[in-house]
Amino acid sequence: MLIQLLQLICCSMDAQLSLPKVIGNNMVLQRNQPVPVWGIAKADNEVTVEFSGQVKKAKAGSEGNWKLLLDPMPASSTPGKMVISSAGDTITLENILVGEVWLCSGQSNMEYTMRKNSKVTMPEGVTGWPVSELETAHNKDIRIFLADRKKMKPDSLHQGWDAAENDALRSFSAVGYFFAKKLYSELHVPIGVIASSIPGSRIEPWMPREAFTALPFFNDQSDSTHKIDGEPGKFYQTMIAPLAPFAISGFLWYQGESNCFLNERIQYAYKMEALINQWRSIWGNNNLPFYYVQIAPFAYSKATGKVIYTAESLPEFWEVQTLALKVPNTAMVATTDLNYDLDNLHPHFKWEIGKRLALCALAGAYGRKDIVPMGPLYEKMKMAGNKIVVDFIYKGAGLVNNDGKPLSGFTIAGADGKFVPAKALVNQNMVEVFADGITHPVAVRFGWNEADHPNLYNKEGLPAFPFRTDNPMAKQFKTGK
Numbered sequence: 001m002l003i004q005l006l007q008l009i010c011c012s013m014d015a016q017l018s019l020p021k022v023i024g025n026n027m028v029l030q031r032n033q034p035v036p037v038w039g040i041a042k043a044d045n046e047v048t049v050e051f052s053g054q055v056k057k058a059k060a061g062s063e064g065n066w067k068l069l070l071d072p073m074p075a076s077s078t079p080g081k082m083v084i085s086s087a088g089d090t091i092t093l094e095n096i097l098v099g100e101v102w103l104c105s106g107q108s109n110m111e112y113t114m115r116k117n118s119k120v121t122m123p124e125g126v127t128g129w130p131v132s133e134l135e136t137a138h139n140k141d142i143r144i145f146l147a148d149r150k151k152m153k154p155d156s157l158h159q160g161w162d163a164a165e166n167d168a169l170r171s172f173s174a175v176g177y178f179f180a181k182k183l184y185s186e187l188h189v190p191i192g193v194i195a196s197s198i199p200g201s202r203i204e205p206w207m208p209r210e211a212f213t214a215l216p217f218f219n220d221q222s223d224s225t226h227k228i229d230g231e232p233g234k235f236y237q238t239m240i241a242p243l244a245p246f247a248i249s250g251f252l253w254y255q256g257e258s259n260c261f262l263n264e265r266i267q268y269a270y271k272m273e274a275l276i277n278q279w280r281s282i283w284g285n286n287n288l289p290f291y292y293v294q295i296a297p298f299a300y301s302k303a304t305g306k307v308i309y310t311a312e313s314l315p316e317f318w319e320v321q322t323l324a325l326k327v328p329n330t331a332m333v334a335t336t337d338l339n340y341d342l343d344n345l346h347p348h349f350k351w352e353i354g355k356r357l358a359l360c361a362l363a364g365a366y367g368r369k370d371i372v373p374m375g376p377l378y379e380k381m382k383m384a385g386n387k388i389v390v391d392f393i394y395k396g397a398g399l400v401n402n403d404g405k406p407l408s409g410f411t412i413a414g415a416d417g418k419f420v421p422a423k424a425l426v427n428q429n430m431v432e433v434f435a436d437g438i439t440h441p442v443a444v445r446f447g448w449n450e451a452d453h454p455n456l457y458n459k460e461g462l463p464a465f466p467f468r469t470d471n472p473m474a475k476q477f478k479t480g481k
Contacts, residue, residue: 016040016042016089017039017040017041017042017047017084017085017086017087017089017090017091018039018040018041018154018156019037019038019039019084019091019154019158020038020039020154020242020243020246021151021152021153021154021155021160021242022145022147022160022194022242022243022246023037023038023039023093023158023246024093024157024158024159024160024161025093025094025095025096025158025159025161026094026095026096026143026161026162026163027093027096027097027143027145027161027192028096028097028098028099028100028101028143028161028190028191028192029070029073029096029097029098029099029101029192029247030098030099030100030101030192030247030248030249031072031073031074031075031076031098031099031100031189032072032073032074032075033072033247034069034070034071034072034247035069035070035072035073035247036067036068036069036070036245036246036247037049037056037067037068037069037070037082037084038065038066038067038068038245039065039066039067039084039154040060040064040065040066040154041060041064041066041086041087041089042060042064042086042087043060043061043062043063043064044059044060044061044062045059045060045086045087046058046059046060046086046087047059047060047066047068047084047085047086048083048084048085048086049068049070049082049083049084050082050083050084051070051080051081051082051083051096052070052073052076052080052098054070054071056068056069056070060086073098074098075098075099075100075189075190076097076098076099076190077097077099077141077189077190078097079094079095079096079097080095080096080097080098081093081094081096082096091158093158097141097143097190097192098190099141099187099189099190099191099192100183100187100189100190100191100192100249101191101192101193101194101246101247101248101249102176102179102180102183102191102192102193102194102248102249102250102251102252102361103193103194103196103243103248103250103251103252104173104175104176104179104193104194104195104196104197104251104252104253104254105195105196105197105206105239105240105251105252105253105254105255106197106201106253106254106255106293107197107198107199107200107201107202107254107255107256107257107258108197108199108200108257108345108346109175109254109255109257109293109295109296109345109346109350110173110175110176110195110197110252110253110254110255110293111173111195111197111198111199112173112174112175112346112350113170113171113172113173113174114133114134114137114169114170114171114172114173114174114177115134115170115171116174117130117131117133117174117348117350117351118131118132118133118134118170119131120348130178130351133177133351134166134169134170137164137165137169137177137181138163138165139163139164139165139181139184140163140165141184141189141190141191142163142164142177142180142181142184142190142191142192142193143161143162143163143164143190143191143192143193144161144162144163144164144168144169144172144176144177144180144192144193144194144195145160145161145162145192145193145194145195146160146168146171146172146173146195147194147195147196147239147242147243149198149235149238149239152238152239152242161192164177164180164193172193172195173193173195173197174350174351174354175252175254175293175350175353175354175357176193176195176252176354177193177354178350178351178352178353178354178355178358179193179252179354179355179357179358179361180192180193180354181354182354182355182358182359183358183361183362186358186362186366186368187366194243194246194248196239196240196243197254198235198239200258201235201255201258202230202231202255202258202259202262203230203255203256203258203259203268203271203272203275204228204229204230204231204232204271205230205231205232205233205234205235205236206235206236206239206240206255206275207232207233207236207240207274207275207278207279208232208233208236208237208278209228209232209233210278211232211274211275211277211278212228212232212271212274213228214274214277214278215270215273215274215277215480215481216481217267217270217481218270218274225265225266225267226267236278240279240282241282244282244283245282245283245284248283248288249288249289249361249365250288250289250290250291250361250365251276251279251288251289251290251291252291252292252293252357253275253290253291253292253293254292254293254295254353255292255295256268256295256317256321257295257296257298257345259271259317260295260300260313260314260317261300261303261307262307263307263308263309263313264317264320265316265317265320265473266320266323266473266476266477268317268320268321269320269321269323269324269473269477270477272292272321272324272327273324273327273479273480276290276324276327276330287328287329288329289329289330289331289360289361289364289365290327290329290330291330291331291332291333291357291360291361291364292321292324292330292331292332292333293332293333293335293353293357294318294321294332294333294334294335294336294465295314295317295318295321295335296335296338296339296345296346296347297314297335297336297338297339297342297347297450297451297453298314298339298342298343298344298345298450299342299343299450299451300313300314300450301313301450302343311449311450311451312448312449312450313450314450315447315448315449315450315466315468318465318466319466319467319468319471319473320473320477322377322465322467323473323474323477325377326477326478326479327479328479329364331360331363331364331373331374332360332374332465333353333356333357333360333374334356334374334375334462334463334464334465335347335349335353336447336452336453336454336463336465336466337453337463338352338353342450342451356462359371359372359373359374359462360373360374372394372396372397372458372460372462373394374394374462374465375394375457375458375462375463375464375465376392376393376394376395376399376456376457376458376462376463376464376465377392377393377394377464377465377467378390378392378446378464378465378467378469379391379392379393381444381469383441384432386434386438386439386440386441387432387433387434387441388412388432388433388434388441388443388444388469389427389430389431389432389433390430390431390432390433390444390446390469391430391431392430392431392464394458394462395429395458396458396459396460396462397458397459397460398426398429398458398459399426399429399430399431399456399457399458399459399464400426400456400457400458400459401426401455401456401457402455402456402457402461402463403455405455406423406424407423407424407425407426407431407454407455407456408452408453408454408455408456409446409447409448409449409452409453409454409455409456409466410422410423410424410431410433410444410445410446410454411444411445411446411448412433412434412435412438412441412443412444412445413438413441413442413443413444413445413470414438414439414440414441414442415440415442417442417443419443419445419448420435420437420438421435422434422435422438422444423435424456431456442470443468443469443470444468444469445466445467445468445469445470446464446466446467446468447464447465447466447467448466448468452466454466
């Protein structure tokens with residue numbers, strides 16, 4: 001009798017129509033592309049989805065899984081209703097908008113909440129700090145979904161999406177919200193942001209082991225650099241896979257501190273490539289934009305433990321983050337100007353990071369030719385007598401020293417390889433670097449110290465990325481290798 005009762009309960013559960021957590025009331029659906037809707041129903045039964053004049057049908061498989069695609073739709077701020085029905089079960093979802101959807105993920109600096117943002121003390125001389133944003137944020141066209149690894153299973157409430165205001169916003173990613181706010185101000189369509197972050201997480205748990213082994217780099221076990229550790233898949237299974245294939249425009253990523261503490265170098269660039277490839281794969285789009293954040297300035301040289309850090313450890317990690325730009329359809333946000341306290345691993349200015357990520361999206365995903373997505377990025381150098389002339393991409397309207405003072409953060413070396421402080425001038429929209437006593441320079445470095453706050457920017461107000469012309473890893477990293 002007990003076995004029969006359990007069988008009846010299981011059959012009843014199998015018959016129940018259910019949806020993944022990310023599909024629910026108040027959600028934003030991605031405009032201008034097919035929109036997957038999926039879930040569980042009684043095996044072999046037909047499922048019908050009705051939304052915005054469309055009626056789509058699918059048949060559940062032998063295990064009850066079903067999926068269908070809604071046709072591409074234009075943006076709409078008019079709340080819509082979605083009705084999903086099968087075998088007498090009906091789910092009705094309310095207040096659905098159509099617009100742009102992005103997924104943001106990473107560790108604590110991406111998780112950093114709007115609640116924390118509202119409690120910070122504005123540094124002296126800084127203006128425009130949006131500490132009161134929680135009091136003024138009431139845009140019903142910005143919707144947020146906060147992934148919780150303990151609450152990602154389907155339920156009967158279909159809750160999770162909220163308007164970006166009040167208590168829901170207090171617990172949401174500040175970077176994700178300010179990204180959405182800037183995007184909305186430019187696009188004027190509903191914006192949905194899904195936040196899925198874990199403080200202190202390394203990059204490895206955000207993808208399964210097969211994401212690594214798909215790259216030849218990780219199949220070479222000749223040394224520890226190529227080994228796979230860090231619990232691959234731990235967060236991927238609970239925080240990323242349940243979200244796919246919810247239609248999105250792209251990914252935002254702010255992570256790396258935990259891997260920097262391991263003193264990682266070239267392997268992190270390959271881990272970034274593995275992550276990007278994996279996420280694009282499960283969303284079925286190998287071109288989805290992936291925009292990420294340079295980790296925050298921090299005094300890693302003060303850290304103690306098994307790993308020995310120097311003032312150059314952080315610039316060397318920034319260098320491998322920059323290498324990941326070789327992966328197509330990526331962009332990176334600079335943060336060298338966004339930390340007043342190098343003892344603080346979680347600096348404020350999340351509003352500025354969100355804004356800069358939005359510039360990446362506007363220029364890249366949305367094709368805005370009037371927007372420069374990034375700060376000046378080192379491209380090439382040439383010798384010119386006792387000078388080295390450095391050229392950049394993403395110069396925008398031109399290179400400038402943003403504070404009116406002589407350019408800072410440059411060092412130069414002669415044949416002996418010893419770097420000394422250098423003078424630098426903007427000339428013909430390039431930078432000439434030189435130093436007394438160096439008659440035959442061979443290499444230049446810029447911002448090559450964790451404590452540097454260089455003042456080279458483009459006229460759009462975006463700082464230049466640290467670099468060294470003698471980068472030993474520049475030719476080592478090859479995508480797909």
